[in-house]
Amino acid sequence: MSGLDLPLREQAGAIATGELDPGALLDESLARIEERNPAVNAVVETFPERSREMLEAAPEGPLRGVPVVIKDEWPLPWRAQRFGAAEMLRPVEPGESAPFRALRDAGAVIVGVGNMHEAGAGSTGNISVYEPARNPWDTERCPGGSSSGPAAAVAAGLVAGAVGADGIGSIRFPAAYCGLTGLKPTFGRSAMEGHHMGAITTMIVSGPLCADAADARLLGSALYGEELVAGSAEGLRIGVVRDEVSEDVSPEVAEACETAIEQLRAESGGEVREVALAELPASALAAVLIANVESLDGIAPERLNRLSPELSPIYRGFAKYRMLMPAAAAVKAARVRDLMRRRVAGLFEEVDLLAWPTVPAVAPALEAPLVELPSGTLTADQANVRGAGLANLTGIPAISVPVGRGAGGLPIALQLQAAWGRDELLLDAAEALERANGREWVECRP
Amino acid sequence: MEATDNYLVGGLAELGIEADEVEMGVIRVAHQLFWPAILELLALDVGEVGPEANPDLSKAP
Numbered sequence: 001m002s003g004l005d006l007p008l009r010e011q012a013g014a015i016a017t018g019e020l021d022p023g024a025l026l027d028e029s030l031a032r033i034e035e036r037n038p039a040v041n042a043v044v045e046t047f048p049e050r051s052r053e054m055l056e057a058a059p060e061g062p063l064r065g066v067p068v069v070i071k072d073e074w075p076l077p078w079r080a081q082r083f084g085a086a087e088m089l090r091p092v093e094p095g096e097s098a099p100f101r102a103l104r105d106a107g108a109v110i111v112g113v114g115n116m117h118e119a120g121a122g123s124t125g126n127i128s129v130y131e132p133a134r135n136p137w138d139t140e141r142c143p144g145g146s147s148s149g150p151a152a153a154v155a156a157g158l159v160a161g162a163v164g165a166d167g168i169g170s171i172r173f174p175a176a177y178c179g180l181t182g183l184k185p186t187f188g189r190s191a192m193e194g195h196h197m198g199a200i201t202t203m204i205v206s207g208p209l210c211a212d213a214a215d216a217r218l219l220g221s222a223l224y225g226e227e228l229v230a231g232s233a234e235g236l237r238i239g240v241v242r243d244e245v246s247e248d249v250s251p252e253v254a255e256a257c258e259t260a261i262e263q264l265r266a267e268s269g270g271e272v273r274e275v276a277l278a279e280l281p282a283s284a285l286a287a288v289l290i291a292n293v294e295s296l297d298g299i300a301p302e303r304l305n306r307l308s309p310e311l312s313p314i315y316r317g318f319a320k321y322r323m324l325m326p327a328a329a330a331v332k333a334a335r336v337r338d339l340m341r342r343r344v345a346g347l348f349e350e351v352d353l354l355a356w357p358t359v360p361a362v363a364p365a366l367e368a369p370l371v372e373l374p375s376g377t378l379t380a381d382q383a384n385v386r387g388a389g390l391a392n393l394t395g396i397p398a399i400s401v402p403v404g405r406g407a408g409g410l411p412i413a414l415q416l417q418a419a420w421g422r423d424e425l426l427l428d429a430a431e432a433l434e435r436a437n438g439r440e441w442v443e444c445r446p
Numbered sequence: 447m448e449a450t451d452n453y454l455v456g457g458l459a460e461l462g463i464e465a466d467e468v469e470m471g472v473i474r475v476a477h478q479l480f481w482p483a484i485l486e487l488l489a490l491d492v493g494e495v496g497p498e499a500n501p502d503l504s505k506a507p
Contacts, residue, residue: 189504279490281483285486285487301461301463313471320458320469320473321472321473323457323463324453324458324473335497336492337501339495341498342495348506395503395505420505420506
């Protein structure tokens with residue numbers, strides 16, 4: 001077996017003990033990108049000399065010599081981010097972003113930049129200035145967005161770990177569609193400095209995308225700048241919401257997630273409680289409105305008359321529509337945030353986790369990203385945001401874990417959410433679930 | 447429909463934002479998707495909970 005097919009933690013371990021040559025591993029990763037990337041378009045740029053320089057200078061950190069991919073959302077010292085778009089609304093330059101520094105200081109080697117949905121504005125990954133990334137499970141299907149490339153890179157075995165960003169589900173959606181474990185940290189816990197919206201966003205966080213929870217813990221520790229210590233997942237009180245997020249989902253998703261919740265309950269010796277979260281639909285819209293308002297920071301209307309024609313029509317039209325959203329709605333969205341933070345804080349006195357499907361259906365077709373749900377046909381974006389916005393709106397951490405396979409063998413995923421700062425519990429719970437299902441889903445490969 | 451177009455076309459014009467036909471098509475679809483939900487949001491009563499002063503999103507309120 002190639003060293004590249006080892007889990008991230010085993011690559012790091014084998015390099016540390018001298019069993020694996022990190023130079024050979026880097027060459028192998030570059031060769032695999034050359035071989036497999038044309039089919040998935042996950043990696044939009046490599047820079048072998050820069051990667052070799054990173055390896056030569058790599059400190060004895062926990063990720064020394066391990067190749068990783070970083071989303072096209074942060075600057076690197078030798079490359080400005082493009083944000084998956086033909087142009088950005090504000091000028092950006094190359095630089096040392098905090099995720100870059102975190103990876104470098106942990107000894108990791110950035111082997112390439114990951115594709116992403118244009119301007120981070122979609123849950124599918126089907127629009128990008130680089131052309132869309134493709135789902136390694138079925139290259140006619142969406143890989144999920146906006147961290148489409150990082151997820152597709154890991155699922156295709158180009159690297160064992162990648163760094164994404166999550167503003168409204170943008171780590172969790174591609175993790176779900178590609179059968180990976182994706183962690184959205186508590187707001188403010190992970191490296192963000194250097195992001196072009198870092199000073200204004202109250203929604204976006206960086207986070208890891210890996211095959212399983214142990215790898216996400218290791219890569220996440222680098223991004224958090226602290227060890228995400230493993231703890232106990234005993235006696236978990238799991239809250240489920242009988243709402244559209246768990247009811248208006250495809251039957252195969254409902255069944256797999258219910259099975260997984262029961263497995264997690266049994267493994268932890270805990271209990272499942274039904275809880276109410278009446279304003280959940282409003283929280284999704286509030287999250288969208290706040291994200292949209294924040295994206296307008298510093299943008300004069302006149303700037304929108306000079307958008308590049310290379311930007312997609314959807315981006316150009318929506319950028320202009322944002323200017324028409326009523327200020328009263330933005331203020332109300334902030335009030336909904338206050339309300340939901342209190343609601344969620346109250347819920348986390350009763351339960352340790354909230355659990356519902358990450359996305360309501362398996363990855364849709366790239367050509368037409370629509371999903372068939374009990375309520376009818378929706379765009380994937382409409383459907384996906386319903387279960388994802390709460391974590392970004394309130395700041396709580398969330399994780400997406402693979403829990404089954406649906407139509408066409410495509411992955412199904414469960415989302416777990418915990419109280420602020422309990423990111424480690426999510427990883428503990430994800431590991432407990434892996435034990436409960438015999439690691440069946442995290443060890444599946446396309 | 448006329449009111450919608452007045453809002454969209456007039457609003458953009460007031461802001462000095464130009465939009466071609468393709469962009470206007472996107473804007474109309476976006477409005478159809480968002481506006482009902484925005485009206486629902488505006489009607490939502492959140493009076494039971496007062497505003498959180500300077501919320502720290504990394505912590506519970």
